[in-house]
Amino acid sequence: MNLNIKDTFNTELPADPVHENTRRQVMQACFSFVAPKSTSKPSIIHTSNELAKDLGLTEDDLKSEEFKNIFSGNSVLPGTNPYAMCYGGHQFGNWAGQLGDGRAINLFEVTHNNKKWALQLKGAGETPYSRTADGLAVLRSSIREYLCSEAMYHLRVPTTRALSLALTGDQVLRDVLYNGNPEYEKGAVVCRVAPTFLRFGNFEIFSARQDKKNLKTLSDYTIKHFFPHIKEGTKEAYLQFFREVTNNTLDMIIHWQRVGFVHGVMNTDNMSILGLTIDYGPYGWLEGYEEGWTPNTTDRQYKRYRYGNQINIGLWNLYQLANALFPLIEDTKALEDILMEYRNNYSTKYLSMMKSKIGLFKSDENDSELLGRLEDNLQLTETDMTIFFRNISRIPKDSPTNEDFLDPVMDAFYAGEEVKGDILEKWKLWFTDYKNRLQKESISDRQRAEKMNDVNPKYVLRNYMAQLAIDDADKGGYSLLDEFFQLLKNPYQEQTQAEKWFAKRPEWARHKVGCSMLSCSS
Structure with a gap:
């Protein structure tokens, strides 16, 4: 593989000086170096050739032994230094302290055709941020992320992407319903791709620890690489940065509402600083139109992350980011003015979006x-x-x-x-x-x-469709996985051969696990 590696995150930002892969609080660092866990019998079961081309990979690369080993976590590309990011976050409205990449390992950054991409493996083993978990992922959740992130891209919803889906050959113990009945499932790894995987929580952790020095370092790095039209280092720059994050976040959620997507777990550690849909966990698609629906079993009681509340949660999360950036700005009114713009712009943008859906x-x-x-x-x-x-x-x-x-x-x-x-x-x-x-x-x-x-898709990744692909893959069949992958490349087009997927959820799927509500277990 001849990738144009241009690492910045792990070369320009402060690293964890401790190199042992042990669970711990990581102080005054943006990341910890950590290598993926080797697997027993890796195999690549699907790739996004379109995305591969954007990264500078050829079809021969995708079939190579080197690709299989690197993107299953079995080897590290020479000259690269994988790492896990340190961040915190508010989970279900409460500050959770340090969280970090507990099951994601960033491999390297690539520049191709004047675009920057970060590539990471999800499910590649434990990191210092794994807490009590094993850092692994299962085929079930990996298929859901792989299919949905690419489907969202073709729906024109801002999103992270997925390059590849690999089986590890290992068994992973998971309690799907959190009811004390864990079972072994097939282990899997997804390669996720985005310009950056920075989240609100990366900034929150430094602010919470009153580490203004590293808060400024990270903010300046983010502006330099991802908002280059802003001159970093001044109060006005940080305000403009916050305003653009606010606008991007709003645009993303308006798109979610347009297509009927419910994220399910809008914690601040799952909010991209670029306004990308990130962390496809217990997400779901509206089947019946219901503003109170949430796909997350953990959210069943209070429905904090229900479809009709996503726009409000976006604002709540932006308040937390504003608090995190405050030490660099120290101007409450200026930040509140930007947050008020979110409220005003939401009304205008939501109305415009809904009007377009009915042709007004x-x-x-x-x-x-x-x-x-x-x-x-x-x-x-x-x-x-x-x-x-x-x-x-x-x-x-x-x-x-x-x-x-x-x-x-x-x-x-x-x-x-x-x-x-x-x-x-x-x-x-x-x-x-x-x-x-x-x-x-x-x-x-x-x-x-x-x-x-052009704004109302004919085909979306309905919850039962994803489950059908999962059931098929559990038996060693990947034809449905590929069928849905190809179908969802053209969600707005008439596809006569696929008319059967333009149909209401079948009754058998109404209460089936994976088709109605899901846990965070993956």
Whole structure:
């Protein structure tokens, strides 16, 4: 492999002076050097050739023994120094202290075609930050991360990427439901790729420890490499940096809401400083449109990270980042002004996004009320989000609201027989007002449908689809894994051969483990 290695994180930032791989509090350091754990019988079961090309890898590279060994963790590329990052974080609203890369090991950074990439292995063994865990990952969670990160990229949602998925040949003990019944599962490693894996928590840990020197060092490094248009080292620079992180975070969450993605564990250690979707753990996709839904079993009681609350949690997390950066800025009002911009921009951006989903592009003072009623109606009876928004583009603006007015979206209702009486009347009133509103748009039905279909995906990684791929892979079959990988490269396109995946969640998947709610166990 002829990669253009250009390490910066582990050459420009302070390292942990202790080189033993033991669990401990790591002070005054951004990372600890640590090597991946060797595995018994590694094998690469899938790769993203498209991403490989962006990194400067060839198809022959992907088939090589060297690639298999490096990206399963069995060997280290000569001249590189793998490491695990030190960070803290707020988990479910509470400060958790030092967390760090407990099961992720950063291999190296690559520059190709004027783009910078960091590559890390998830599930490659313990680090000083593993606490009581083993640092490993299982095939189940690795497939979910591998498929979803690439699917999100093609949905145009800011995200980390996935280069490869490897089996280790080892068995890993996991308690999927946290109910005291652990079982052995196949071990796996995913190679994750992003410009950087820095999180809010990297800054929080130094601030919490009153280590202003390293807080400044890390902030200046981040601005220099990832916000190069900002001149680092001044109060104004740190404020501009915070503003851009705030804007990027908001844009990311608006995209989540657009496609029906629920992260499930929006702790500050899972918030990318670049506004990328990071750490695909107990995530899920809305099947029925439900603002109160969370995929995380740990979050079942309080639903802190539910779909309808993600935007508020984004703001809460940004408050924690503002507190962390405060020692460099010391201007409460300036930081609060930026946070207030988030609130104001959210209202504007969310309205614009939702309008685009139903084909409204001109300004109208009643649009917010129309959309609010739509969101209420979608929860009157279980309604598939993806199908509804995709199919609403098929409704002509001049069609009468007669007895079959719901036909284009009828497939979205899980219990069509419930759409009667008061529910039917509410939908009839809404569609009457919606079609009247469409009359104010100057584009044709065909043009409107094209625009709507470009923001409303036809195919997403439904929870049961991921589980089918997992069940198949557990038996040694990877055809579904590849089928979904290829399908999700074109989520907005009609794919006649894949029509069966444009369908509501099957009833068998309603309460099946992995298809409804998930734990953080991986």
